[in-house]
Amino acid sequence: MLELANPPSFSRRFGYGHEEWLFRFDWQIDGWQYGFLQGVNDSRSTVAGMDEAVDVTLYTCEPESQRRYVAKILDLECLSYSQSEAIQAQFVANGWLAEMQNDIVKVDGDVSKLGDPDWVNGMINVRFRQENVRWYPAGTYAEEGEYVRSLQRYQFNRIKNASQAPLVDRAHLLGRNGRADAPNQNPFFRSGSAGKMCSPEHCLIQAKLLDELKYEYPNADISCEKDFVDITVETPNERILFEIKSDLVPRTVLRMALGQLLEYGFYYISRGLHSNRTTQLVAVGRKPLTPDDQAYLKYLQQKFNLPLEYRAVPI
Template sequence: MSYITRICQNNSNWQYPTRSATEASNTFFSQHGYGHEEWLFRFEWQIGGWQYSFLQGVNKGRESRLLRGERAGDVVLYTLTPAGRRYVARIRHIEFLDDTQGTAALNHYKRLGWYDRMLEEIDTVRGERTGLGNGEWAPYVLNVRFRPEDIEWYPPNTFAEAADPVLHYNRYQLIELNNEAVLPATINTRRPVRKGQNLPPIQDSYFRSGASGRECSPEHGIMQAALHEELKVEYPDANIIFEDNFVDVTVTTQTETILFEVKSDLCTRRVLRLAIGQLLEYAYYWNEAPEKTVRLVAVGRTALSPEDERYLQYLTEKLNIPLEYRQVKLPSET
């Protein structure tokens, strides 16, 4: 599903509050001096390679959306400026957090001192810090997460032109885009089939993606715990170890060694892409061949699609790789 939503104006590329927006008198920004979205692209604050942030459009209608099973989508962002309505970015595969995820991510922010830093930056712009996470406006400080590499930036001067539907959008709502919606091209637009070119691709130097954090995301830890409970039942006599030589979970029985690599992405294709290389290295980049049979298991939150199953079957049958996939849901998804 594709959506478009408005974000508050900001002069720091949404890394910290700048009090630069001009808002109507009845908005959160006008009453508190900042918006929850002003840390949207604070890339040094990543957890396990994920950017946890807030979108007011997601805040509205969030519970009903989650109840309908809408856990992720593509979201186009625009903002209001004195020069007009400017397109900011398109984020692919953005995940809408449920209550458990939002609380766990915020607790992580507090442990690392990031939440206190947010409060200090609110003070810097003479904002009202009691509004942060206020249930009347936004009960969750963090309600989305995405990987920075999934951001497609619009050129800085991409404004809505005449007849653009975005000119009629006034509120901070998540508006569904129909298939016929015509949007400006991003700097790094992705297409289902990518054609080659004669020159190296242009790297945008205006925005920084940031480096991935070293810590695991809350979702990753929850999945590891859920997997552990399942494995204790399936392999009661086995040795189950976490993070041994960087492997998420290693199960050792009398006859085999099973390596599990956990990825919390909702897209199973991405889970396979991220996990397979690590599993192959864990299993076969050794000084001596393993004595026991080795099985490699990629662990994700969603079921495999027919295309995923076909791909996995090819790897196992044609290339003789002992690769498997296992679904482990978050407790809120069961």
């Protein structure tokens, strides 16, 4: 019996792929979208827990070596094995795994293969923020001679030079420079709740930071989630507010934390409360600032006279 050179893919064998829920935007934890990419699965031993975020271009393989661009995800993170286990447990607790199983049953797929370790090394292996998804216009195909047309399906390939980048990106039609048309995606809905659901990464940072602060400020009043602030340190003369963002990119941490810190720090002061203490604002991320990030933070401090600092808490 001859073995096929290209055996049937997982989706052909079992009726679905683990990527099916990648853009299920009503399943988010602390602003993070968690999902699966087969290319990351095949490279898991080298990319799991990598300490840099990457931009990923998704495409489909079509007849005659055609490649149709689908979307670009900016600042995508490849999860470590422990992150994958923690987030899968959260999916179970939220009932999302059961919904995935129901979806598979509806299309007559093989539910028993969902998360099967013989096929996947963790059924959730990436995370990203919804606002970092850039959709290509419908019918955007790679042109003749483009690097992507030589690639096989389900691979995680690194672009090594500008000539390998998609022409549509090099023409500045998409990417960090924006796009002319509206994104083609379903509306995003999040159900309301009294509190917020924190990601496993956020919780790890919060616990580690709390231990550090108790050591640094042994006589201070230290609390978590007071007035919605992740951690508050209060001394007779100072109030220090820590806002945690678990992104790998420090600039993203500063962008997302700043608005919350300004409100937490000065809304009540503007009404005459907490005026007896000086206020310090601290954005907390996982990686140290780069020289460019340091220059940016210094500019914010000086230009706007902000009592803003950044603290790295690796996990």
